[in-house]
Each structure stands twice: as structure tokens, then as C-alpha cells.
Amino acid sequence: MNTPTSGPPRSLKHLVLNIVVSIAILAGCLFGYTLLGERKRPARSKPNKPAATAVTTETLQRHQGPLSINSNGVVVPLREIRLATEVAGRVIKQSVNLRPGREVSEGETLIQLDPTEYEMEVRRLAAQKTQEDAELAAADVSIENTAHLLSLAEEQVQLASGERARTDALVARQAASVSEVEIAKRAELTAKSALVELQNRERELVAQRTLILRKQALTEVAIERAKLDLSRTTVRSPIRGRVVQSGVEEQSFIAAGTSFVTIEDTTAIEVRSNLTVDQMYWVWNSAAMANQFESGDHGDRVPPVSATIQYRLGKRVYQWQAVLTRIDGAGIDLDTRTYPCLLRVDSPADVVAVDADASRDPIMDDSPLAPNLVMDGPRRLMRGMFVSVTMNVHPSRTLYRVNEIAIRPGNRIWLDVDGKLRVVPVEVVSRMNNGVIVDADIDSAVPTATMKSDQVAVIVSPVSDPKDGMPVMGSGPTARQAGSTPTRIADDVSGLDSEKAAG
Incomplete structure (x- = not known):
């Protein structure tokens, strides 16, 4: 059985249909473009560039006050005092405030050392002084007795000398023998020898008395030293302060020169x-x-x-x-x-x-x-x-107070001087809650007449490409606080809105 083939005629039909549809679409597009027409681009108008840059300024103020x-x-503590014992001894009493962190008052007894040994030394020296006083009295009595003996010896010498003179006269008249003359001379020499011995004794007694006086002086010094050592057994605080460090306990022995407490002055x-x-x-x-x-x-x-x-x-x-x-x-x-x-x-x-x-x-x-x-x-x-x-x-120089935003990189400020921008280097001295205190040489950048009229203004708004001497148009702080915008900034914003609408 033979089956008829229909492939080629069907393909031709589809091809013709595609061509017709494509032509129809192109024709529709052409008709729509011709009917609607081309939309014209809106014309954009650029604002005129102002001759001066609009800036926001504030009045430059002199700093008043400190x-x-x-x-x-x-x-830190004003001073710290380290107390040490000046004598050795056993601690028999200690202050309750002798602990780190506690306060002690001036004159308060910190520690009490055993004073028995030092009291005995004072008594011994007192007894020694009493003995020396007795020796001095005995020496005075001996000197007085020797003085009486000297007066008698001098009389004896005078008598012996007179007897010899009479014997020599008798010998001259051949009324006395030579032996009698020798006896008279011997008696005179004996009297003179006794006188010399008494004189030497008197000098020895005077020297002994001087020695006793010197011993008494040393004893008095020793007594004062013993009393001083006795007083040093009680250690008191020289100042009112706080105990920083303590290293002593009751019933412990402390050698002389041992540092036992550190006190800081709290006055x-x-x-x-x-x-x-x-x-x-x-x-x-x-x-x-x-x-x-x-x-x-x-x-x-x-x-x-x-x-x-x-x-x-x-x-x-x-x-x-x-x-x-x-x-x-x-x-x-x-x-x-x-x-x-x-x-x-x-x-x-x-x-x-x-x-x-x-x-x-x-x-x-x-x-x-x-x-x-x-x-x-x-x-x-x-x-x-x-x-x-x-x-x-209170500075001796003139300082100025400016807003913190007025400080530019490199520690500079911009001044509006007669419509011109002036760049002035400054040194930031101090910062306060409402501004910055600066040191600047304003006189070199601003005429004296302008300074007197208080018309110097500092620029606080940003400036594009700032240059010294460029023209600026300042607006005071009142306009800025009211929310007004400089003209140049407003024109730039409107230009941006137009470009967005055109796009």
C-alpha cells in the first residue's frame, strides 16, 4: 500500500507565514514610531557662577578672663618621716594607732622603751657628782689650812733670818763663835725649806681643785646625756599624719638606730x-x-x-x-x-x-x-x-576664641577681611566647652582700622580650593542658624535635580 508524502508543501507554507508575520511586526513598529514622534530632550540651564564664594562666618572674639x-x-605626700630609735631597749608600751593606715596626732606617744637602765645611769652620775662636790669641799679646806701654815712658816723664816743677822753681828765683834753662826744658818735654811714645802702643797691643792672642777663639768654633761637618753626611751610623733609602714611590736627589743615607722604628713x-x-x-x-x-x-x-x-x-x-x-x-x-x-x-x-x-x-x-x-x-x-x-x-598676650570647626588642617584659620580670604596660622592653646582658644598674629593679616571696628570674621564653612586673597561673600551666624543656604550651594542642588529629571 502506497502512503502519500506531504512534507515539502507543508514546509513552504510555514515559511511564507513567518515572512508575512515579520513584515507585519516591522510595519507596526514603523507606524508607531511615526505616529508618536521623537521626544525632545529638555534644555538645561546652568546657573551663572558667582564672582565670590559664599561662606558662613562668625565674629572673631578676643578671649577674656583666665x-x-x-x-x-x-x-603624692608632702613629706614622709621615718622615725628610728635613738637608744636601744625593749618595747614595754605601744600606741594603738601604730598600724598602717591609721592617723597619729602630733606629740602622741608611739612606743615606750624600758627606762630602767637609763634611770640607773642618771642616778649613778648624780652620786658621782655628789662625791666630786665633797672632794671639792675637802680640797678647799686643805687649801685654807695650807694658807694658815704658810703664814706661820713665813714668820718662822723671818725669825730665823733675824737670829742669823744677830749672830753675824756678834761674830763681827768677836763675841760669838763660828759654830753659833752655823747653827743660825741651819735654822734659817730649815725654816725656808718648810715654807717652800707648804707653797708646793698649796699649788698641788689648787691643781687638784681645778681637776675636780673639770670632772664636775664632765659629770654634768654625762648627766645631761643620760637624761636625754632617758627621754629618748619615749618616742613621740613629731607631726600629725598617717602611718604608712610600721615594723615594731610590743615586748620586742629594738637596737639603736632601727627605723620602725614611716609617717606621711597630712596637714x-x-x-x-x-x-x-x-x-x-x-x-x-x-x-x-x-x-x-x-x-x-x-x-x-x-x-x-x-x-x-x-x-x-x-x-x-x-x-x-x-x-x-x-x-x-x-x-x-x-x-x-x-x-x-x-x-x-x-x-x-x-x-x-x-x-x-x-x-x-x-x-x-x-x-x-x-x-x-x-x-x-x-x-x-x-x-x-x-x-x-x-x-x-591670666595670659599676658592677646588670645582669641573661635569655633572648633574653624580650625583647618595644619592649625590654620580663614579670615574674611574686606571680602578677601586670609589664611592665618594659629597655635591651639586650650579647648573649652564653647570653643577653642588660639594664639594668632592677627595684626599682620588684618588692618588696624578693621580690628578697631570689630568687623573681623572667621570662616567656619568649608571652601573648595581655598587660596589666600580669593574673594568671599560671608553670611553671618544669624543666617546660618535660621537655616538659610548660601546661593552657590542652592544652585548646585537645583542643577543636580535637573540632571536627574533629564535622565
């Missing part, structure tokens, strides 16, 4: 703070320095600058008043390259509690909250506290 120099510090205290060279520059160039050292040759001395010591505990801040006193050392510290300065706090117990919130007023002692605040916190400065130091220096 300059705050902030640093950190550590509380005053010091804060050690490291100040940079820049900070010391403003301390040395303050009004207090000029008043104290008129000649200008101050060396490494510092003026008595007032300062506030702050210790933060939670949400509370505790303050003490201090004064800068001296530099601790011979100059700059080699490790930190700073000046180690010491500030003295004369009343470490006079604490003022201050709320940490700057918007609230300090809580003084007469406030009902002050006792609780002080009781909950430190009642006095203690060694080892890490504190904040704020010194109030």
Missing part, C-alpha cells in the same frame, strides 16, 4: 602633674609671673598659679583648691619630655562636692545634699589618687 590649662596628676598634700613645654610657656608668660619676677630672670621658678584639683567618682566630682609651687627636679623629664610640677593643697580635707552634670551648680557645704555627697565619697585627698588638674592662668 586661660584654663588642663592636665592629669597623681596625689598638706601635693599633686604631681606633668606639664608640656607649651603649657609651661603660658605659665611663665602669665601676669602672675610678671608681678612676682619683675626682672624677668626667673630661672626655673614658677609663679603661684591657682588651680583646681578634681577627683571623679561615678556621677560626682570632688574638688580641692591648690597652688602651683615648684618644679620637681632639675628640669625636663628625659622619659616624658615634660616638666614635673608640684601643686600644694594646704587643706586636703576641705572638699567640695560638685555634680558631674555641667548644667547644674556646685553643691556647697551649706547645701542639704553636701554632707551625704561628701560622706559617700572621699573626705580628703589621699596618696595615689589619679586626679584632674585645671590651672587658671
